Amino acid sequence: MSWTDERVETLKRMWSEGQSASAIAKELGGVTRNAVIGKVHRLGLSNRNEEPEASPAPVPEPVVAAAPEKKPAKPAPQPAPAA
Numbered sequence: 001m002s003w004t005d006e007r008v009e010t011l012k013r014m015w016s017e018g019q020s021a022s023a024i025a026k027e028l029g030g031v032t033r034n035a036v037i038g039k040v041h042r043l044g045l046s047n048r049n050e051e052p053e054a055s056p057a058p059v060p061e062p063v064v065a066a067a068p069e070k071k072p073a074k075p076a077p078q079p080a081p082a083a
Contacts, residue, residue, distance in 0.1 A: 010024075012045065
């Protein structure tokens with residue numbers, strides 16, 4: 001089976017009418033559902049079932065509390081001088 005201009009026009013018409021790939025394959029005869037899907041893809045026909053994708057909502061950055069100020073460490077106690 002080859003994709004004649006007539007068969008391609010039938011595919012385009014049925015696809016734009018919302019027919020399933022299985023129904024189109026059955027109507028054309030001699031092609032599988034996957035062959036129809038492949039041809040639709042190669043022709044660049046729109047995906048009828050897909051809504052335009054909305055931009056995902058931005059994820060807010062987590063608010064990080066400021067770290068408390070560090071105080072200088074107290075020096076270690078020095079041993080008393082030996083007498």
